[in-house]
Amino acid sequence: MAEIRSPRLLMEECRRYSAQLAELRMLLEERLHAAGGEAAAIEAALERMERGLYGTCTRCEAFLPLDRLRLMPHVQHCASCAGETRLSA
Numbered sequence: 001m002a003e004i005r006s007p008r009l010l011m012e013e014c015r016r017y018s019a020q021l022a023e024l025r026m027l028l029e030e031r032l033h034a035a036g037g038e039a040a041a042i043e044a045a046l047e048r049m050e051r052g053l054y055g056t057c058t059r060c061e062a063f064l065p066l067d068r069l070r071l072m073p074h075v076q077h078c079a080s081c082a083g084e085t086r087l088s089a
């Protein structure tokens with residue numbers, strides 16, 4: 001049997017739900033912040049993948065070697081743009 005609720009109760013429930021969502025959003029943002037730059041880089045990588053730009057250096061647009069991506073899938077720069085000393089592929 002369906003419970004009949006007054007509009008006031010529905011409003012209260014809605015407010016409670018919104019408050020819970022706000023709380024969970026804060027938790028998510030805390031996690032994201034705790035994960036630091038890596039999480040941001042991962043999000044950016046997923047976004048680039050969605051836009052079809054994934055796998056290229058965001059500075060010089062060179063293709064990133066698959067080995068490099070396997071090692072650091074969220075990497076944004078090729079070895080030379082990242083200033084790495086070892087030779088890039």
Ligand SMILES: [Zn+2]
Binds near residue numbers: 081
């Ligand atoms: Zn580059």
